[in-house]
Amino acid sequence: MGTRTDGILAGIALAAFLGLAILANASLSLRFLLVGGIATITFELLAARDPSLVRYYWERRTVQLASLAVAISGAAIGARIAPVPVLSLCCGATITYLVFLALLRTGVVPPLETWWESDA
Numbered sequence: 001m002g003t004r005t006d007g008i009l010a011g012i013a014l015a016a017f018l019g020l021a022i023l024a025n026a027s028l029s030l031r032f033l034l035v036g037g038i039a040t041i042t043f044e045l046l047a048a049r050d051p052s053l054v055r056y057y058w059e060r061r062t063v064q065l066a067s068l069a070v071a072i073s074g075a076a077i078g079a080r081i082a083p084v085p086v087l088s089l090c091c092g093a094t095i096t097y098l099v100f101l102a103l104l105r106t107g108v109v110p111p112l113e114t115w116w117e118s119d120a
Contacts, residue, residue: 002083003105007098009068016072016095026083028091036092044100048115 016091021028057063071090078086101110 003101006063007101007105009064010094010097010101013068013071014091014098017075017090017094018094020075020079021083021087021091022096024083024087025078025086026079029084029088032085033092034087034096036089036094037096039089040093040096040100044097044112045115 022024075086075090100109106110107113
């Protein structure tokens with residue numbers, strides 16, 4: 001799970017989400033941006049419980065590309081049905097993930113493997 005690869009994939013997704021927002025003429029909602037961010041943080045906390053299992057699946061190129069395709073396709077469908085909440089959630093989640101990756105890469109946030117370690 002290299003932060004560089006993850007960052008590139010997240011950047012592509014964010015560009016697609018923002019492009020869809022422009023095409024749908026959708027204003028992003030702060031409330032849904034925050035909910036998307038909270039969802040990302042929640043997922044990362046859960047993933048940190050067993051990072052080797054997450055890595056086992058995520059490091060497969062097919063899983064990465066399929067996840068990107070599903071995210072963009074889901075956002076495109078959602079942009080037609082409910083553009084403001086769907087695209088806001090997607091953007092909020094992705095922006096939060098990019099910030100998280102930057103914090104990991106710079107060492108501000110410790111590696112996932114250390115999050116749930118106990119000293120006992």
